[in-house]
Amino acid sequence: MMAPSLESQQQLPLQEEIASENINNNVVAHHQPEDESSTKSKVAVVGSGNWGSVASKLIASNTLKLPSFHDEVRMWVFEETLPSGEKLSEVINRTNENVKYLPGIKLGKNVVADPDLEHAVRDATMLVFVTPHQFMEGICKRLVGKIRKDAEAISLIKGMEVKKEGPCMISTLISEILGVNCCVLMGANIANEIAVEKFSEATVGYRGNRDIAEKWVQLFNTSYFVVSPVQDVEGVELCGTLKNVVALAAGFVDGLDMGNNTKAAIMRIGLREMKAFSKLLFSSVKDSTFFESCGVADLITTCLGGRNRKCADAFARNGGKRSFDELEAEMLQGQKLQGVSTAKEVYEVLSYRGWLELFPLFTTVHEICIGRLPPSAIVEYSEHTPKFSLVEGSAQFY
Numbered sequence: 001m002m003a004p005s006l007e008s009q010q011q012l013p014l015q016e017e018i019a020s021e022n023i024n025n026n027v028v029a030h031h032q033p034e035d036e037s038s039t040k041s042k043v044a045v046v047g048s049g050n051w052g053s054v055a056s057k058l059i060a061s062n063t064l065k066l067p068s069f070h071d072e073v074r075m076w077v078f079e080e081t082l083p084s085g086e087k088l089s090e091v092i093n094r095t096n097e098n099v100k101y102l103p104g105i106k107l108g109k110n111v112v113a114d115p116d117l118e119h120a121v122r123d124a125t126m127l128v129f130v131t132p133h134q135f136m137e138g139i140c141k142r143l144v145g146k147i148r149k150d151a152e153a154i155s156l157i158k159g160m161e162v163k164k165e166g167p168c169m170i171s172t173l174i175s176e177i178l179g180v181n182c183c184v185l186m187g188a189n190i191a192n193e194i195a196v197e198k199f200s201e202a203t204v205g206y207r208g209n210r211d212i213a214e215k216w217v218q219l220f221n222t223s224y225f226v227v228s229p230v231q232d233v234e235g236v237e238l239c240g241t242l243k244n245v246v247a248l249a250a251g252f253v254d255g256l257d258m259g260n261n262t263k264a265a266i267m268r269i270g271l272r273e274m275k276a277f278s279k280l281l282f283s284s285v286k287d288s289t290f291f292e293s294c295g296v297a298d299l300i301t302t303c304l305g306g307r308n309r310k311c312a313d314a315f316a317r318n319g320g321k322r323s324f325d326e327l328e329a330e331m332l333q334g335q336k337l338q339g340v341s342t343a344k345e346v347y348e349v350l351s352y353r354g355w356l357e358l359f360p361l362f363t364t365v366h367e368i369c370i371g372r373l374p375p376s377a378i379v380e381y382s383e384h385t386p387k388f389s390l391v392e393g394s395a396q397f398y
């Protein structure tokens, strides 16, 4: 069932969709509506988990204030039936709360939950992608031919895919499958804190067109959520992705009660590996990006208060005897961990390229996650540390 449109009265009848004749048959060319409202940007948020709901709230507070945006923010909901027997999207529209993924927080009356993916995106000129990364390829494939030709995209998703050809960042996946430009927004952004409007910062990564980045900044920026643009999509996205692996290491250390110095050491070594890995994959990645909110700040907040840290702590306390799948289901009630699959994806890249010894922390985290090593190995691996500083050429990346 499609959700009602907040702006149905001002909305023009949907124009007949015609297939784009040239360049890109991934997208649908709509006739441009003719009245003044057609020049306004229309936002759809693809995803409605913990961060997806908070992102919708942030955006919706701005679209009400900014005349260049339509008020309505359409939020795609992966439909599920609640224990009460009601559909999640219907409850969100009735209560203005995502009772499952962000209980107790009003999203703003101009957020409309829509369980129909194609319907949610079809008029949008600004597409915000924010689902757990493992679902994105399937979602993008469903959207081929269903989005506007002039749409711009941004990804808030922390993760990557590994293909036969090598690693593929989620923003690249979106760009390649949908034929759209895709920026990224990452940062020290634990969703529940932003939901109650505690001050934080974020980084928009863009390539090329600064005007587009400025528009995304405008859409997200508030007095308590300060967003800065950086011309380094890969650097920003890799920071957001890789810090989840380091957060698992920090959680193991917490679960073993090893104290603050050890945790700080793990974070420092992790940051060094994040930088080295990013620069090996993309020589364009800037050192300065690691000092933005997406870099060191996100690493710190996730290692202190994130879900990856929390589940890794429990994993270590249980001596690795309970799987991450089990802990995720029990501790997160439907929310998803990104670090465990990212550690595997990073390991595949390292293994394929013969870099395992250059990245002892990343390598060890994956081996602990799959039960090949005990959680205590997170500090024992340091005996290998001299090896990577001896590897010729590696030092330049640190």
Ligand SMILES: NC(=O)C1=CN([C@@H]2O[C@H](COP(=O)(O)OP(=O)(O)OC[C@H]3O[C@@H](n4cnc5c(N)ncnc54)[C@H](O)[C@@H]3O)[C@@H](O)[C@H]2O)C=CC1
Pocket: 047, 048, 049, 050, 051, 052, 053, 077, 078, 079, 101, 130, 131, 132, 133, 135, 156, 157, 158, 159, 189, 190, 191, 192, 334, 335, 336, 337, 338
């Ligand atoms: N929660 C947070 O504090 C932050 C999360 N992020 C990132 O944002 C991204 C999304 O995270 P959250 O919004 O927190 O999601 P979440 O962890 O709350 O994930 C649950 C979401 O996945 C959906 N889902 C479950 N099965 C699905 C399927 N088969 N297909 C599509 N969707 C399905 C659920 O309906 C729900 O909306 C992740 O990459 C995460 O790393 C980034 C910053 C902060």
Ligand SMILES: O=C(CO)COP(=O)(O)O
Pocket: 158, 187, 188, 189, 190, 191, 244, 247, 298, 301, 302, 305, 306, 307, 308, 309, 337, 338
């Ligand atoms: O990315 C996050 C904070 O910026 C949230 O991290 P977790 O997924 O570990 O909770």
